[in-house]
Amino acid sequence: MAPVAISSRRVADLLRATTPAARPGLPAYQGIAEGLRRLVADGRILDGTRLPSERDLTAALGVSRTTVAGAYAVLRDRGYLASRRGSGSVVTVPGEPSSGGPLYPSDGLGEVVDLSLAAPSAPPGMVEVFEEAVAGLAHHVGGSGYHPFGLAQVRERVAARYATRGLPTDPDQIILTTGALAGLSLALRGLIGPGDRVLMESPTYPNAIAAVRDSGARTVGLPLDPSGLDPHALELALRQSAARLAYLIPDFQNPTGILVDEDTRGLVGRALRRQAAVAIVDETPAELLIDIEDVAMPRPLATFDDRVITLGSASKTFWGGLRVGWVRAPLPDVPRLQQARLSLDLGVPVLEQLVLATLLDRQGAVLEHRRAQLRRSRDALVGALHDRLPDWRFSVPPGGLSLWCELPAPRSTALCDAALPLGIRLAPGSAFGVGGGLESCVRIPFALEAEVLVGAVDGLARAWRTAVEGPVRPAARASLVA
Ligand SMILES: Cc1ncc(COP(=O)(O)O)c(C=O)c1O
Incomplete structure (x- = not known):
């Protein structure tokens, strides 16, 4: 992972917000060491982060230099800190991988x-929708069956769904994929090269981390606050890491469930533009609003920045077994994504596309x-x-x-x-x-x-x-x- 520095002010704020008042009898340096260890354990400070110098943290915390030096020494002893020439004190996570690997799906039908x-499992009526789609195949079997970017009737319905969410969309902006994860791989293929940096929220969807790493890109973590995505922290991390791509899940984020509000979306859009970075916005969970009486769904992030690449999926709204998703891209980016598609696979099965068309008609x-x-x-x-x-x-x-x-x-x-x-x-x-x-x-x-x-x-x-x-x-x- 590319190293990102954390400011002394941010460390001091995090320590104040998360460390309980000093325990009587516990020396101050141990309290600071314990607070920092917890911040690493709960992912607020990431593996590979450069901590502030002892002098800067001393000033930010208003303690003595020996207190901070003592805290850093404890962390070094316990394997949480490595001193690297030219990089200062860099956080390490003892005995842990820098992150997990991808998650392997099970069919959810066993004893465990x-x-x-x-x-979730499929909603009632799924088998009947497949039966209807089989009948609809009659219109298609006379052709080659190759529709590498998706059937027009499906792309029109997906585009219309964006329009009802406040984001007018041309069907030509849509490329159907075998799920959102395949859409991510497609976008990465089309947009970045080996060694490029991709900023990702931490925590995030494990298979997306694996997809980014397997594409040859380097991940840069952005720790998520319980309060949600912080546009200032996002901008700082983009600036420090020179990442030109960010992978974000603003709607009921996996795993935290955070829903980013409209104001924040606007600030995120501006931060991305200022840093010349493009966001891949994964909207896989976006239709899963439960508290519909209390919460109005914010408009899609692409409304606030027209360079955003959006990933969608039928997996959570309808059923993972469909294996259908899509990429919505700005029109100028469509040709290179289509090109990337043609060397990856040649489309989504027609039957599943017909099922999706019917499900979109009955979405309500x-x-x-x-x-x-x-x-x-x-x-x-x-x-x-x-x-x-x-x-x-x-x-x-x-x-x-x-x-x-x-x-x-x-x-x-x-x-x-x-x-x-x-x-x-x-x-x-x-x-x-x-x-x-x-x-x-x-x-x-x-x-x-x-x-x-x-x-x-x-x-x-x-x-x-x-x-x-x-x-x-x-x-x-x-x-x-x-
Ligand atoms: C954020 C996110 N993106 C993508 C996926 C996978 O989606 P698909 O089944 O469409 O590939 C998941 C599955 O959990 C997810 O949570």
Whole structure:
């Protein structure tokens, strides 16, 4: 990961906001070391970040130079800090990978309760929609079946959906793909080369981290505050890292569930333009607003910056088994994305495209069902966690598919290890980190039925007891999904 410096003021603010008042008898340098260690563990300060010099942090904290020197020495001793010639003191995460690997999907049909996956089952009526689509194939079998950018009737419907969300779109701006992840790979192919830097929120969707790294690009992490995406921090990170591409999930972010408001979207658009950076905006979870009575959906980020490349997907709105998504690109970028497409694959199966067209026509009813299901599951999960694991902290997102929980101790990997023998599969927090850490966090999706989740929380409470009582094991290189 490319190194990014953090200012002394930012470190001082983070320490003040997250470290409890000094414990009596604990020397000040140990308090600062412990505070910094926690900030690394919960992903607010990323692996590879350059800390301020001792002198600068001394001034920002208003303590003595020996206090800061002592804190840095403790961190160096414990493997959290490396001194690099010319780079000062750089954060390292002992025993942990710099981030997890991609998540491997399971079919969700086995004995194990799969909480490593944030993906709902198909809504009722899916088989019938496929049957209708089979009948519709009659119009297509006389042709070659090759539609590398998608059938016109599907691209028109996808474009019309953007228009109803406040973003007028020409169907020629749409390229259908086999899912949003394939759309990301396509965009990366078309837009960047090896060694380029791509800024990503941390935590973020693990398979997107893997897609960026496998494209030969270098990831730059932007720690997400619980309050959401900070446009100033985004701009600073773009400037410091010279990243010209940013991958963002502004709608019910995976895994945090954060929904970026319209004002912030405007500021993000301006920051991107000032830094000559283009955003790939992944809207896979964007249709999953649950609290429709309380929250008005902000307009798409591309409304605020017409250079944005948007990724969409049928996977969460409808069903992951469809394997259909799309890229919406500014018209001048379309030819090079089409070119990239032609050497990747030659399109999405016609049958699945016809299914998507029908589902888009019936979107209102499908979403109503999805919303009711997610509301039941989210609220049941929240209730069960408050009841059985009251010291886990989380905000309740207004939509999306998961809760991002802060654990009272950095034992996420141990929790996953302890949960598996109890029949619960989980992804550790570190799998979502761009720059390590996040051992204090775990994502709990609410895509499964409410009763299943309530039962699973019983298991999680038992697993958590085992995790806090057992020995600390470094986070494993996670190989895990959605
Ligand atoms: C943000 C995000 N993007 C993309 C995907 C994968 O989407 P698709 O199935 O369309 O490839 C997921 C799945 O969880 C996701 O959360």
